[in-house]
Structure formats: C-alpha cells, structure tokens
Amino acid sequence: MKKSILLLSLLIMITTVRAQEAEATFWKSSGNFSLNFSQSHLSNWAAGGQSSITGISKLLYEINFDNEKEKFNNTIDLALGYSVLGDFDPMKTDDRIELNSMYGFKAAENLYYTTTFSFKSQFMDGFDYKTDSTNPISRHFAPAYFTLGLGMDWSPNKFFQLNFAPVTGRLTIVADKELADQGVFGLEPGENTRFEFGGKMIARTNIDLMKNVNFSAKLELFSDYLKNPQNIDIDLQALLTMKVNDWLNANIAAHLIYDDDIMIMDKEGKTGPRTQFKEVFSLGLAYNF
Numbered sequence: 001m002k003k004s005i006l007l008l009s010l011l012i013m014i015t016t017v018r019a020q021e022a023e024a025t026f027w028k029s030s031g032n033f034s035l036n037f038s039q040s041h042l043s044n045w046a047a048g049g050q051s052s053i054t055g056i057s058k059l060l061y062e063i064n065f066d067n068e069k070e071k072f073n074n075t076i077d078l079a080l081g082y083s084v085l086g087d088f089d090p091m092k093t094d095d096r097i098e099l100n101s102m103y104g105f106k107a108a109e110n111l112y113y114t115t116t117f118s119f120k121s122q123f124m125d126g127f128d129y130k131t132d133s134t135n136p137i138s139r140h141f142a143p144a145y146f147t148l149g150l151g152m153d154w155s156p157n158k159f160f161q162l163n164f165a166p167v168t169g170r171l172t173i174v175a176d177k178e179l180a181d182q183g184v185f186g187l188e189p190g191e192n193t194r195f196e197f198g199g200k201m202i203a204r205t206n207i208d209l210m211k212n213v214n215f216s217a218k219l220e221l222f223s224d225y226l227k228n229p230q231n232i233d234i235d236l237q238a239l240l241t242m243k244v245n246d247w248l249n250a251n252i253a254a255h256l257i258y259d260d261d262i263m264i265m266d267k268e269g270k271t272g273p274r275t276q277f278k279e280v281f282s283l284g285l286a287y288n289f
Contacts, residue, residue, distance in 0.1 A: 026065050026066055026067045027063065027064070027065050028063075028064050028065075028066075029061070029062060029063040029064070030061075030062050030288070030289070031059070031060060031061035031062065031288070031289045032058075032059070032060045032061075032286060032287070032288050032289075033057075033058070033059050033060075033286070033287050033289070034056075034057070034058045034249070034251070034282075034284060034285065034286040034287075035055070035056075035057050035284050035285050035286075036055070036056045036057075036058075036251070036282035036283060036284030036285070037053070037054065037055050037284055038052075038053070038054045038282070038283070039052070039053045039054070040052050040053075050085050050086035051085075051086060052083060052084060052085045052086070053083070053084050054081065054082070054083040054084075054093060055081060055082060055083075056079065056080070056081030056093065056094050056280065056282050056284075057079070057080055057081070058078065058079045058094075059076070059077075059078040059079075060075070060076070060077050060078075061075070061076045062074065062075050062076075068106070069105060069106050070103075070104065070105050070106070071102075071103075071104050071112060072101075072102070072103045072104075073100075073101070073102045074099075074100070074101045074102075075098075075099070075100045075101075076098075076099055077096060077097075077098040077099075077100075078096060078097055078098075079094045079095065079096040080094060080095055080096075080123055080124070081093040081094035081095070081280075089133060091127075091129050091133075092124060092125075092126055092127070093280065094278075094280060095122040095123055095124055095126065096120075096122065097119070097120065097121045097122055097123060098118070098119070098120050099117075099118065099119040099120075100116075100117070100118045101116070101117045101118075102114055102115070102116045102117075102153065102163065103115050104153050107152065110154060110155050110156050111152060111153070111154055112152065112153045112154075112155075113151075113152055114150070114151055114152060114153040114163060114165070115148075115149070115150055116147070116148070116149045116150075116151070116163060116165055116168075116200075116202075117146075117147065117148050117149075118145070118146075118147045119144070119145065119146055119147075120144065120145040121140065121141055121143070121144040121145070122138065122139075122140060123140060124140065125138070125139050125140075126138035126139070136176075136179075137179075137184070138179070139175070139176045139179065140175075141173060141174075141175035141176075142173075142174045142175050142176040142179050142180075142185075143172055143173060143174050143184075143185040144172070144173040144174075144175070145170060145171070145172055145173075146170070146171040146173070147168060147169070147170045147171075147200065148168070148169050149165030149167060149168035149169070149200050150165055150166075150167040150168075151163060151164045151165030151166055151167065151168075151200075152164055152165075158206075159205055159206060159207045160203075160204070160205050161202075161203070161204045161205075162201070162202070162203050162204075163201065163202045163203075164199075164200075164201050165199065165200045165201070166199040167199075168197070168198055168199055168200040168222070169195065169196070169197050170195070170196040170197075170198070170200075170222065170224075171193060171194070171195055171196075172185055172186060172187065172193065172194040172195075172196070173192060173193050174187055174191075174192055174193075175192065177192075180192045184262075184263075185261070185262055186259070186261030186262060196222075196224040196226065196227070197224065197225055197226055198222055198223045198224040198225045198226070198229065199222070199223050199225070200220065200221065200222045200223075201219075201220070201221045201222075202218065202219070202220050202221075203218070203219045204216075204217070204218050204219075205217050212242065212243040212244075213240070213241070213242050213243070214240075214241045214243075215238070215239070215240050215241075216238070216239050216241075217236070217237065217238040217239070218235075218236070218237045219234075219235070219236050220233075220234070220235040220236075221233070221234060221235075222235075228260065231260045233258065233259045233260070233261075234256065234257065234258040234259075235256075235257050236254075236255070236256040236257075237253075237254070237255050237256075238253070238254045238255075239251060239252070239253045239254075240252045240253075243286075246288075247285055247286065247287065248283075248284070248285060248286065249283075249284075249286045250281070250282070250283045251280075251281070251282050251283075252279070252280075252281050253278075253279070253280045253281075253282075254277070254278070254279045254280075255276075255277070255278045255279075256275065256276065256277050256278075257275075257276040257277075258273070258274075258275050258276070259273065260273040261273070262274075262276075264276070
C-alpha cells in the first residue's frame, strides 16, 4: 500500500513537473536596449554653427503567452532623448512610456476574442523651445492615456496583426493643475480627466525586408462615439532598423499623430488641431536579449 502511494505520488510529481515545463514553453520573451549618440564640435568655424551632442536611449521588451487556444501579449516601450546645442540648456528630443497588453481566446482559425489595455505617458517635462523653455506644456502624467477595449484580433500570418475593438473606453488624465486649468489635451479648463467611449483599431506589421534590415509599423485609429465620431484620431509609428553587427545598428523612426482635440499654435499665432510629425535617425549600440 505504501509502495502504491509512493508510486502514485511520484507519478503525480512527474506529471506536474512536465505540465509546468510544457506550460513554460508557451511563454516567449524578447527585448532590445539601444543607446545612440551623435556629436559635433566647432571651433573658430568661419561658416558658423553650433557644437552639439545628442543622446537617445530606448528599451523595448515583449513577453507573450500562446497555447493555440489562448494568448496573452505584453509590450513595454520606453524612450528618452536629449540634445545639447552650444551653451543652451538640454532640449528633449524623445520621451515615451507605452505599455500594451492583450488577452485573447480562440474563436476560429487565426481569430481571437480579445480584451486590450494600453497606457501612454512620458517621463519628463516638455517645452515649446521656439517660444519658451521655462514653462512646460506637458509633464509626467500630463497627459496620461488609459485605454480598455473589447473586440477581436486577426493574425493571418507572423507579419501582420489586426485588432478591432468596437467597445473601447479611453481616459485622459492631466495630473498637473496648472496645465489642467489651461484646458489642454481636449479637457475642459480646470478638469483633470476626460472620458471617451468609442471604437479602436490597431494594425501592426513586422517584416524583414532583407538580411539585417527590419521594418515595423503600428497604426492606431480611434473614433469617439460621444463627440464628433467622424473625426478619427490617428497615431502612426514606423521604424526601420539596419543591423551592422551584434552590437551596432542604425534606426530611422517616424511618428505621426492627429487628434482634433489637441490644439497647437502655428507660426502665425493661430491655434487649432494640427498634424504632428517627428522623425529621428540614430546610430549607436544595441543589445538584444
């Protein structure tokens, strides 16, 4: 009897360990950290100009679970960059905190019912350096965006993914009172939060164009059912990575945003919604893990 109990206990232990090992194989993680610099020095330069140094650090980490019936994808995307031009104070060139999660269970081949969550904000104060470098126009958690949606995810192959969440809530927070009193980022003056209810679509692609050359892009579209649903918010990010060797690579990143609730002043002093665009070329050290 004791031998039977011992044998049964041993079998349960072996089965449990193997199940845990099998479960562990469903998890996959990957990451990339890069530190990029550019520098120029001018001394008695007749043609004019300014010495400068620029540094940008980026961290992208993914941890995903997939057992063919369920999947749970998580991404952390962080970036921070500054540039020093001559004797001027450092100027921010990049700043991003972005967390994304998606849980889905299988509905059909390549199709999943999903719940999606995202958080976006920034680390440091931001300024409009053309007009004023002392009064911030954005800060940590000012703004911060929380999004939660229900929908479906379609992944026909490893290069493309489409998620559509027709039931999506988005909360905008401006934690800084001075900025909140100005009514920025679509909020009413004096309000710290704004809630939107609408539909969201996210399309992603990630493909190797050739050896050591990768292109990735993400397009987000959001329509607020409660206010001007015809005005669709657009957030497009694209990244071209050219790998020189295991430690050195070059990147070209582009980011386009349009949100009709965000008012921006142009060169003529007129305020209104504008297309925001940022492009960054960087060369430096990179480490994959």
